Amino acid sequence: MKTFHCRTLAIAVLIIFAMLLLQRVESLSISTPHFAITHNYSYNPESNYSELFESQLIPQPAGVPAAHSSSFVTLSNGDLLAFWFAGTKEGRPDVQIWMSRYHNGVWSQAKSVVNPSMVSRANNRYVVKLGNPVAYVDAHSVLHLFVVSVSMGGWSGSNLNHMISNDEGATWSEPDRIVVSPFFNVSTLVRTSPVGLSDGGFYLPVYHEFIRKYPELLRFDASGNFVNVIRITNKNRMLQPSVVPINSTDAVAYLRNSTLGDAPKNIYEVFTHNGGLSWDKPIATNLFNHDSSVVGLNLQDGRFMMIYNQVTRGHLWLAISKDGLNWRPFYQLENSDLHGAEFSYPDAHINGDTIDITYTYNRKEIKHVRFNKKWLNHEANNASK
Numbered sequence: 001m002k003t004f005h006c007r008t009l010a011i012a013v014l015i016i017f018a019m020l021l022l023q024r025v026e027s028l029s030i031s032t033p034h035f036a037i038t039h040n041y042s043y044n045p046e047s048n049y050s051e052l053f054e055s056q057l058i059p060q061p062a063g064v065p066a067a068h069s070s071s072f073v074t075l076s077n078g079d080l081l082a083f084w085f086a087g088t089k090e091g092r093p094d095v096q097i098w099m100s101r102y103h104n105g106v107w108s109q110a111k112s113v114v115n116p117s118m119v120s121r122a123n124n125r126y127v128v129k130l131g132n133p134v135a136y137v138d139a140h141s142v143l144h145l146f147v148v149s150v151s152m153g154g155w156s157g158s159n160l161n162h163m164i165s166n167d168e169g170a171t172w173s174e175p176d177r178i179v180v181s182p183f184f185n186v187s188t189l190v191r192t193s194p195v196g197l198s199d200g201g202f203y204l205p206v207y208h209e210f211i212r213k214y215p216e217l218l219r220f221d222a223s224g225n226f227v228n229v230i231r232i233t234n235k236n237r238m239l240q241p242s243v244v245p246i247n248s249t250d251a252v253a254y255l256r257n258s259t260l261g262d263a264p265k266n267i268y269e270v271f272t273h274n275g276g277l278s279w280d281k282p283i284a285t286n287l288f289n290h291d292s293s294v295v296g297l298n299l300q301d302g303r304f305m306m307i308y309n310q311v312t313r314g315h316l317w318l319a320i321s322k323d324g325l326n327w328r329p330f331y332q333l334e335n336s337d338l339h340g341a342e343f344s345y346p347d348a349h350i351n352g353d354t355i356d357i358t359y360t361y362n363r364k365e366i367k368h369v370r371f372n373k374k375w376l377n378h379e380a381n382n383a384s385k
Helices: 002-022 116-123 373-383
Strands: 053-057 066-074 080-087 096-103 111-114 129-137 143-150 158-165 188-190 202-208 214-220 226-231 238-245 251-257 265-272 283-289 295-298 304-309 315-321 328-335 343-351 354-361 365-372
Touching (some): 066 354, 080 129, 080 354, 080 365, 096 129, 111 129, 111 143, 116 143, 116 158, 129 188, 158 188, 238 295, 251 283, 251 295, 304 354, 315 343, 315 373, 365 373
Parallel strands (some): 066 129, 066 343, 214 238
Antiparallel strands (some): 053 365, 066 080, 096 111, 129 143, 202 214, 251 265, 265 283, 295 304, 304 315, 315 328, 343 354, 354 365
């Protein structure tokens, strides 16, 4: 009988640990969050503004052949600050996080912000590689930088690190490892931009890759402290949520579809109506992507825009929608069928009449594209004829 009870207890413990491994415990927030909606769009269709479309490659660090996964923020004076990882190849120990500033139409020469040794020293643990930086400026003008690090294995064994700067990137705090769960605390990755909340805090979209792949939100308070984690969906192989607020309580998250196989993969979307506390069932959109990161934008004029890879990563498209549900592709930012061509992992922000996009350019550089609403409307109207 004693042996039976011991076996039962052992089985129970294994079941509990398996449940914790597959689904981390989510703590509920005390208050219902609200998205911080800022309507900074002032475009007048009758204005005399000329169409604007320009692009340039961000200067890369000398002797560094590979670059990927950019993120950028808009500073108070209108400058842009971009971050990405670069080294000899993704996953190599020499990969660092680099930063460049866009001022008066020119990007500065890139400089290193984070390397594996810095993260290793700060957290007293071995770090073999870094990746996927994500930047955010909060309601108090504090700059946050989130970086993925790996001590062993692949990206599914990653940790998430948090750094802050109070002087727009001139100096930084030491990397601080975020404890998402007291159990295992691995496999939390970032890719897409945070969204602000009305209380001064923000949501950081993340995703989990170990055993199952699914998207989550990490909530931070107004002081930049981690509060809790919210599961967006349990649907497997949904990654890298791009969260787009619609109003103070409603938002849509667009999900990368990493379903196995070569068949076309629909981009999925999922809605929340209570400030992100719970999410509806994911549904497939009419857009397809090649198992790659996507970005959605609220154009603040009743329309939405998507930046995504259609068919392959050699084709980077813009699509437009009046309801965030039904999409119409209207412009190709990049179009190449060459073997190895890749224009992927976009980040995008709208500020007034201007839309900025950065993305990986052939895994060698980061490209910046800037256009205004007049150009966008002209292209969208021409594509519909």
